[in-house]
Amino acid sequence: MLFSADHPFEAMYAVKSGSFKAMVSDAVRGERVVGFFLAGDLIGAEGIANQRYSYGVRALEQGSVCILQMDRLDETGRSTEVLQRALIEMLGHEVALNHRVTSSLIQQNAEQRLAAFIISLSGRMAARGLASDRLWLSMSRSDIASYLGLARETVSRMLTRFQNAGLIGLRKQYLKVLNRQGLERAAFARWLPLRQ
Amino acid sequence: MLFSADHPFEAMYAVKSGSFKAMVSDAVRGERVVGFFLAGDLIGAEGIANQRYSYGVRALEQGSVCILQMDRLDETGRSTEVLQRALIEMLGHEVALNHRVTSSLIQQNAEQRLAAFIISLSGRMAARGLASDRLWLSMSRSDIASYLGLARETVSRMLTRFQNAGLIGLRKQYLKVLNRQGLERAAFARWLPLRQ
DNA sequence: CGTTTACTTGATTACGATCAAGTAAAGTGG
DNA sequence: CCACTTTACTTGATCGTAATCAAGTAAACG
Structure with a gap:
């Protein structure tokens, strides 16, 4: 502390x-x-x-x-x-x-928030001249959830969703950005229309 | 502008x-x-x-x-x-x-956000030595909704809910705080437990 | 008097919280 | 080293809140 x-x-x-x-x-x-x-x-x-x-x-x-x-x-x-x-x-x-x-944050849904969070982390690494597509998530899922105003289960689910969509690779704390553009789309646009 | x-x-x-x-x-x-x-x-x-x-x-x-x-x-x-x-x-x-x-904002539900918003407005009036229980809402419901990250319909609904609960009186833009303590409870605690 | 704008109210539905159970890794102690 | 616990995370099922769609009211405006 x-x-x-x-x-x-x-x-x-x-x-x-x-x-x-x-x-x-x-x-x-x-x-x-x-x-x-x-x-x-x-x-x-x-x-x-x-x-x-x-x-x-x-x-x-x-x-x-x-x-x-x-x-x-x-x-x-x-x-x-x-x-x-x-x-x-x-x-x-x-x-x-x-x-x-x-x-x-306040206007985005869970998917957008988490995508934006990852992008922002990545951007902060890049700003320091560090590798921006290989991130070490030093904070726990609960910390991320608290920061984003989500339940920790939702963070888990969204992370696996991003994995399944091929946007990121994830093994425990270690996160690899596989499709930056896809992440950005997820962060800023609605991925799937809410209704037809 | x-x-x-x-x-x-x-x-x-x-x-x-x-x-x-x-x-x-x-x-x-x-x-x-x-x-x-x-x-x-x-x-x-x-x-x-x-x-x-x-x-x-x-x-x-x-x-x-x-x-x-x-x-x-x-x-x-x-x-x-x-x-x-x-x-x-x-x-x-x-x-x-x-x-x-x-x-x-990010952790609160619609009711809490709006209650907190009213209290905050009221507090800002009080800080200026003005009447803090008679507020003129110069902003539209849509503005409030946008600021709080809610739909404008939700703002409407919550306002009528507060009226029905006797927390506020409301006629168009003119808002009267009738039960400050009740508003504060609405803002900071969960009013009704989500589940038994 | 018709049109526009702001707001309200109602019905339906989607998203994400909650509850619940399970997995996996790390730490603890015999 | 193996049970045992603890901690962190994941996955699944259910349900509540608030968004969306829709219609209606009322005041303001031209």
Whole structure:
């Protein structure tokens, strides 16, 4: 656990290796996964606003992070001006991205959500210059389900459906993208018309 | 229309009166509402990141805004340092809020979503020192449906259900909160157990 | 007064949650 | 090493919620 929700904001974390999940929790609905972090991601930046982390973060596997202690940032020799600018950009991107992701997730069916999830993971790998068609799903099916707002059984079913359709190959945590275009069609269009 | 999605970022807008809706659109799913702005809200801040607006904004009624022309902000006499800090806080709040909203919306059923929506609207009025139990729904049922990821018929049905349950009174656009606690229960708990 | 637009209400159906059972791998202890 | 448990996942059956299709109402508009 890097930190838990509502704890005082002390540092941001840059992921060097491994992966992490972000969770919020409330009494009624329990814990829900709200995001995943991969190597290269910055964790906890939005905590700067109210000086508290808005979610908890847990490692999904062995990993390492670079701790950016906030009260020591001036020792880096860079002006806070530059840092602030960078932070504003980052947060702005995050907000813009969130709007699209949210409005998509909420309107999509299970198949589309999962397809989009795989594509997004793949894209994030590609953005890091890593192989984008061989993914290691470090998160559990339950984590994915929670993130996408589905039942874990539905995630299983959709994954096997994608396999049977030849879109992906899957052995436990190891996922191979076999037909990217097919996945994209599954994510953005309705595969089968709902009614004739 | 204040501005449309993807247009170059020129200014932020502070809402003085009236209300506005934010929309994204793509070829596949068409236009979707991603948020509403009320008096006091700041519109377009996240555009600063990639110098483009991430959504389009349209007025829902007669309204007025204060245009914050970005290239003229230094003329205000305040240091950009102060402005940047404020912006970081705002964006941080936005991100933190979004995470909660998203993960809630995605896990909630229609009843819970709509109840939460009404409560949230009411809370935003209260935060501005306005009457929080008499709301003017300046957005159409379709807008609400789009925002909540529901069909407009479902929004209608849930609203009448809330009326019949005595939680709200409703005449066209005018909504009165009659039983706040009941609404909150509807939003956060499951009203009726799904199965015995 | 007819047309358009926004909304409501009803009937049917599809999707995905839930319940349930089963498989497989990893860990535990004798 | 073999039972035994635990955990994670898969697969199947059933059912509830909300989407879709359809028709109707009511206000606004020209």
